[in-house]
Amino acid sequence: MSGAGENNERRSGQGRGGNAGGGRDGQGRSGGTRRGSRGSGGSDRRDAAGRQRHRGQGDGPRQYGTLNPSERARTADPSRAAAYEVLRAVQDDDAYANLALPAAIRRHGLDKRDAGFATELTYGALRGLGRLDAVIAMCTDRKLKQIDPNVLDALRLGTYQLLDMRVPAHAALSATVALTRDKVGAGAGGFVNAVLRRVSERETEEWDAAIVDAAKDETARLSVLTSHPEWIVRALRGALTTHGREAAELPELLEADNAAPVVNLVALPGLGDIEALEEAGAVRSELVPGALLAEAGGDPARLPGVDAGAARVQDAGSQLVARALAGAELPAGDRDVAWLDMCAGPGGKAALLGALAAERGAHLEANEVAQHRAKLVVEGMRAVEQDAWHVEVGDGRRYGKEAPGFFDRIMLDAPCSGLGALRRRPEARWRKQPSDIPALSALQEELLLAGLDALRPGGVLAYVTCSPHPAETLAVVEAVLHRRKDVRLLDTGAAVDSAALPATVAATRPADATIGSDTGSSVQLFPHAHGTDAMFMALLTRD
Numbered sequence: 001m002s003g004a005g006e007n008n009e010r011r012s013g014q015g016r017g018g019n020a021g022g023g024r025d026g027q028g029r030s031g032g033t034r035r036g037s038r039g040s041g042g043s044d045r046r047d048a049a050g051r052q053r054h055r056g057q058g059d060g061p062r063q064y065g066t067l068n069p070s071e072r073a074r075t076a077d078p079s080r081a082a083a084y085e086v087l088r089a090v091q092d093d094d095a096y097a098n099l100a101l102p103a104a105i106r107r108h109g110l111d112k113r114d115a116g117f118a119t120e121l122t123y124g125a126l127r128g129l130g131r132l133d134a135v136i137a138m139c140t141d142r143k144l145k146q147i148d149p150n151v152l153d154a155l156r157l158g159t160y161q162l163l164d165m166r167v168p169a170h171a172a173l174s175a176t177v178a179l180t181r182d183k184v185g186a187g188a189g190g191f192v193n194a195v196l197r198r199v200s201e202r203e204t205e206e207w208d209a210a211i212v213d214a215a216k217d218e219t220a221r222l223s224v225l226t227s228h229p230e231w232i233v234r235a236l237r238g239a240l241t242t243h244g245r246e247a248a249e250l251p252e253l254l255e256a257d258n259a260a261p262v263v264n265l266v267a268l269p270g271l272g273d274i275e276a277l278e279e280a281g282a283v284r285s286e287l288v289p290g291a292l293l294a295e296a297g298g299d300p301a302r303l304p305g306v307d308a309g310a311a312r313v314q315d316a317g318s319q320l321v322a323r324a325l326a327g328a329e330l331p332a333g334d335r336d337v338a339w340l341d342m343c344a345g346p347g348g349k350a351a352l353l354g355a356l357a358a359e360r361g362a363h364l365e366a367n368e369v370a371q372h373r374a375k376l377v378v379e380g381m382r383a384v385e386q387d388a389w390h391v392e393v394g395d396g397r398r399y400g401k402e403a404p405g406f407f408d409r410i411m412l413d414a415p416c417s418g419l420g421a422l423r424r425r426p427e428a429r430w431r432k433q434p435s436d437i438p439a440l441s442a443l444q445e446e447l448l449l450a451g452l453d454a455l456r457p458g459g460v461l462a463y464v465t466c467s468p469h470p471a472e473t474l475a476v477v478e479a480v481l482h483r484r485k486d487v488r489l490l491d492t493g494a495a496v497d498s499a500a501l502p503a504t505v506a507a508t509r510p511a512d513a514t515i516g517s518d519t520g521s522s523v524q525l526f527p528h529a530h531g532t533d534a535m536f537m538a539l540l541t542r543d
C-alpha cells in the first residue's frame with residue numbers, strides 16, 4: 001500500500017461531511033498497516049506467538065469522534081464497501097476472495113491506494129476470522145451465532161481495523177458504523193458502534209492476552225491467537241515433527257500463513273526474459289533458477305512476458321519441485337522423451353515442465369480431469385513450442401491401464417487439502433474439514449498406484465502435494481511402498497538440492513524423511529523455513 005509511514009490521522013470528528021477519519025480520501029488511514037499498533041511511534045516487541053508487535057500511541061486515552069452515531073455518515077466508503085462485499089460473498093456464496101476482490105475493486109473504481117487498503121482489510125479479516133470473533137465475543141452478550149451474519153462481517157472489519165491496521169479508533173468506528181447503516185440498517189449501526197467501542201477500550205496486546213487466558217490448552221491458544229482451526233494446528237504440528245522438524249517451530253509456521261506472500265514469478269526456460277523482468281522491478285529468487293520475486297504492489301499482469309505466457313506467477317516451491325523432477329537422474333535406461341503431468345490444472349507446473357521438455361526434445365502430456373481447468377492448462381502453455389506438449393482431459397487413474405509402462409517422467413501433483421497454501425487463500429482454512437482428508441488420501445493413493453503403473457521401469461515419478469498433512473504425504477507414500485515391492489523411494493532431498501541454487505542449498509536443505517528405505521528421502525518445504533508454499537515431494541521409481 002502506498003503512503004506507508006506517513007501519518008494522515010486527523011482530529012476526530014473534524015469537519016467531515018462523509019466518512020469519519022483522516023487520510024486524503026477519507027479512509028481514516030494513517031498510512032501502511034501493522035499488527036498490534038494504533039498511532040505512530042512507540043516501541044516494538046514480540047508477543048507469545050513470536051509476532052512482532054509495534055507499540056501504538058501509548059497510554060493516552062483513545063480519541064473518538066465528537067459526533068454521536070446518529071449524526072455520522074450513512075454512506076459506506078468504497079474501500080470498506082468492497083471489503084464487506086467480498087466477506088459477504090465468501091460467507092454466502094462460497095466465493096474465493098482472490099477472485100471476488102479484484103471484481104469488487106473494479107466495481108468500486110478504487111485507485112491503487114484504496115485497492116491496497118481494501119486488500120489488506122479483506123485478506124486480514126478473512127485470515128484473522130477466528131481471533132477477531134474471539135474478541136468480538138468478549139464485547140457482546142449475544143452469542144456470535146445470534147448476530148446477523150451481515151452485522152458480524154461488519155464487526156470483523158471494524159475489529160480488524162482497530163486491532164491490526166494503522167487506522168485511528170475514531171475512523172475505524174465511524175466508518176464501520178456508516179458501512180453498517182448503509183449495508184444493513186440504522187438499528188444495526190448502534191449495535192456495531194457499541195461493540196466496537198468496547199473493542200477499542202483495550203490495546204491489541206491486551207485482547208490477545210485475554211483470548212489466550214480463555215484458551216484451554218496450547219493448541220487452543222495457538223488456534224485463537226493465529227486464527228487457525230484447532231485441527232489444522234494439530235495437523236501442522238504433526239507435519240513438522242513427521243517431516244523431521246521441531247514442534248517448537250509451530251508458532252512461526254502459523255504466523256507465516258498469516259503473512260501476505262510475496263508474488264513469485266517464473267521466467268519459463270528459453271522463453272521468459274529474466275533481465276527484462278528485473279528491469280521492471282522484480283528481483284531474482286535465491287532459491288530456484290528462473291524464479292523472481294515481484295515488486296510489492298505492482299500488477300504482475302503488466303510485467304514483460306506475462307501477457308505472452310513466457311513468464312507467469314508461480315510459487316518458487318512449485319518451480320523447485322518441477323525442476324527437481326525434470327533434473328532427477330533416471331534410475332535406469334536412457335530413454336527420456338515421454339513426460340506426463342497427471343493432474344495438471346490450472347497448469348503452473350505443466351508450463352514449466354513443457355518448457356523444459358521443449359529444451360530437451362521430450363514431449364509432455366498434460367492431463368486434467370476438469371474441462372475448465374484443462375482450458376487453463378492450454379492457455380498457460382501458449383508460449384511453449386506446440387510440438388512439445390498436448391493436453392488431455394480425463395481421470396488420471398486411467399493411465400495405469402491405458403498406458404502401462406509408457407512414461408519416462410511423471411509429475412503427480414495430486415488433488416489435496418491445500419493446507420500448504422493457506423497464506424494464499426485467506427478463507428481456505430475455515431472451509432476445510434478434517435473429514436475431507438480420508439477421501440483425499442484414498443484418491444491420492446489410487447492416483448499414485450496408477451501413475452506407477454504408467455511409469456516405465458527405471459523411470460521417475462514425483463508424488464507432490466501442496467499440503468504437509470502426514471496423511472496426504474508420507475502415509476500415502478508408505479502405503480504404496482507397502483503394497484508395491486517393485487517400487488523404491490529415491491533420494492528426493494538430493495534431487496531438490498541439485499535443482500536449487502547452489503548458494504542457498506545449505507540454507508534451504510529441507511528435512512529428510514526416510515520411508516522404508518536406507519537411501520530414499522522425501523522433501524517437505526515450509527513457508528516459515530523456505531519462504532515457499534508447504535510443498536511435499538517424494539521421487540519414486542519402479543523395477
Ligand SMILES: C[S@@+](CC[C@H](N)C(=O)[O-])C[C@H]1O[C@@H](n2cnc3c(N)ncnc32)[C@H](O)[C@@H]1O
Pocket residue numbers: 318342343344345346347348349350367368369370373394395396397413414415416466
Ligand atoms: C493440486 S492441483 C494441480 C496443480 C497443477 N499441477 C499446477 O501446478 O498448476 C490438482 C489438480 O488435479 C485435478 N484432479 C482431481 N482429481 C483428478 C483425477 N482423478 N485425475 C486427474 N486430475 C484430477 C484437480 O482438478 C486439480 O486441477
